[in-house]
Amino acid sequence: MEKVYDEINKRLIIFEEQATPEYWDKHWFTDGFIERVKRGKNNRFIKKYTTKYLKPGAKILEGGCGIGRNVYALSQWGYEVYGVDFAKKTVEKLEREFPDLKISMQDVRKLEFADGFFDGYWSLGVIEHFWEGYNEILNEVKRVIKPGGYLFLTFPYLSPLRKFKVKLGIYELFENNPKVEDFYQFILDLEKVRGNVEKYGFKLILKRPFAATKCIKDEISLLKPILQRIYDSQSILARGIKFSNSILFAKLAGHSILLVFRKL
Numbered sequence: 001m002e003k004v005y006d007e008i009n010k011r012l013i014i015f016e017e018q019a020t021p022e023y024w025d026k027h028w029f030t031d032g033f034i035e036r037v038k039r040g041k042n043n044r045f046i047k048k049y050t051t052k053y054l055k056p057g058a059k060i061l062e063g064g065c066g067i068g069r070n071v072y073a074l075s076q077w078g079y080e081v082y083g084v085d086f087a088k089k090t091v092e093k094l095e096r097e098f099p100d101l102k103i104s105m106q107d108v109r110k111l112e113f114a115d116g117f118f119d120g121y122w123s124l125g126v127i128e129h130f131w132e133g134y135n136e137i138l139n140e141v142k143r144v145i146k147p148g149g150y151l152f153l154t155f156p157y158l159s160p161l162r163k164f165k166v167k168l169g170i171y172e173l174f175e176n177n178p179k180v181e182d183f184y185q186f187i188l189d190l191e192k193v194r195g196n197v198e199k200y201g202f203k204l205i206l207k208r209p210f211a212a213t214k215c216i217k218d219e220i221s222l223l224k225p226i227l228q229r230i231y232d233s234q235s236i237l238a239r240g241i242k243f244s245n246s247i248l249f250a251k252l253a254g255h256s257i258l259l260v261f262r263k264l
Contacts, residue, residue, distance in 0.1 A: 002182075005171035012162065012187035013174055019129040019184055024087035028067045034097055040069025041076045045210070049260065050074065050120070053150045058119035061144065063108040063137070064126035068094045071101050082118075084108065109136035116146035125256065127193075128155045128185040135196070142200040142263070151202060151261040156187040159209060161219055161253040190257060202261035209254025212245040216253050 002015040017023060030036075040046075054060065056078030065071050065083030067090060074081040084106035085091055091105040106112055108126060121141055127134035141151055158166070165171060194204055217227035230238045246254075 001184075003171060004174040005166055006174040010158070010189040010192060012158065012171065014184045014187065015179055015182040016184040018181055021087045024066065024085070025089040028087065028090045029093075033067065033093065037067055037069045037072050037094075037098065040071075040073035043070065043073055045258075046070050046073060046122070047077060049152060049206075049258065050079070050122075051077070053260065054079070054120050059117065060120040060122065061111075061113070061118045062122040062124070063111075063141070064123065065103060066090065068098065068101055068103050070122060070124070071103055072098065075101065082113075084111065109140060111140045111144055113144045115143050116149075118144050118149060119146060120150045120152065121145050122152045124152075124154050125156070127153070128188055131180055131183050138197060138200045142202075145263050147263055149263045151197070151259075151263070153193075153197065153259045153261065154256050155193065156185065156255055157190050157193075157209070157257045158187060159215055159252065159254050161215060162187065165219065190259075194259065197259070197261055201264050203264055204259060205262050206260040207257060209250045209257045210246050211255035212249040212253045213242045213255075215255035216245070216249065218255070219253070 004013050004015070005011075006013055050060070058079055060074055060079050060081045062070050062074075062081065062083045065085050066087070068083050068085075071081050071083035081102065083101065083103040085103070086105060086107050088105055091103060094101060094103045104112075108123075121144065123137070123141070127137055130137070145151060190207070198204065213227055213231050217224045217231055230241050233239075
């Protein structure tokens with residue numbers, strides 16, 4: 001993995017493996033597929049913020065739904081939920097294994113839903129994977145969410161820890177010679193994303209950084225060996241440490257951030 005800093009656009013660029021549909025099919029096709037989908041109903045994060053703003057029965061879209069675990073969970077909690085993804089084999093497997101879920105193969109930049117069809121839209125770690133930017137995604141988000149509806153947006157961001165490393169000149173600088181075939185994702189600037197979304201007629205109403213364990217292990221090399229084991233583990237102890245880290249260190253070193261917007 002190569003990580004470089006783009007001074008002009010105030011973002012980190014990760015070169016590793018291009019996030020194509022084939023990449024995601026390979027990423028999602030692991031053992032325990034069905035069980036992993038069903039475990040989505042244990043996701044307190046999704047439930048907490050969805051129920052805070054939307055009542056059961058509301059129409060919700062997850063753009064870039066992956067293996068559909070959040071679609072499954074939201075449907076279990078009483079929402080009318082739809083999911084779209086462009087990973088063909090993953091969508092086909094979901095259609096076979098979970099035929100009652102409203103999941104289809106679509107591009108989040110060209111959705112097939114009517115204007116104002118949804119009360120809410122979840123986008124979890126999607127916008128950062130497009131080299132050409134995410135304006136086409138936002139244009140569709142604006143179109144399909146009804147006035148007064150909500151956008152729940154997460155992405156990896158420049159936390160205070162990462163900004164401190166930028167000031168120290170620790171990251172190699174981007175020299176405008178992109179290896180697009182190796183581009184994986186951006187780590188984005190919070191205020192730039194906020195400003196871009198608000199241009200599309202949204203107002204920010206909540207922000208919450210999270211996933212501190214991942215950021216700390218990725219950015220502080222001395223701590224990576226032990227934190228990597230904790231990050232990969234699903235033991236009760238490991239989950240407790242990750243939860244504690246999020247409470248104690250998220251504002252300083254969250255890997256990602258949740259922004260909740262309301263459409264005006």
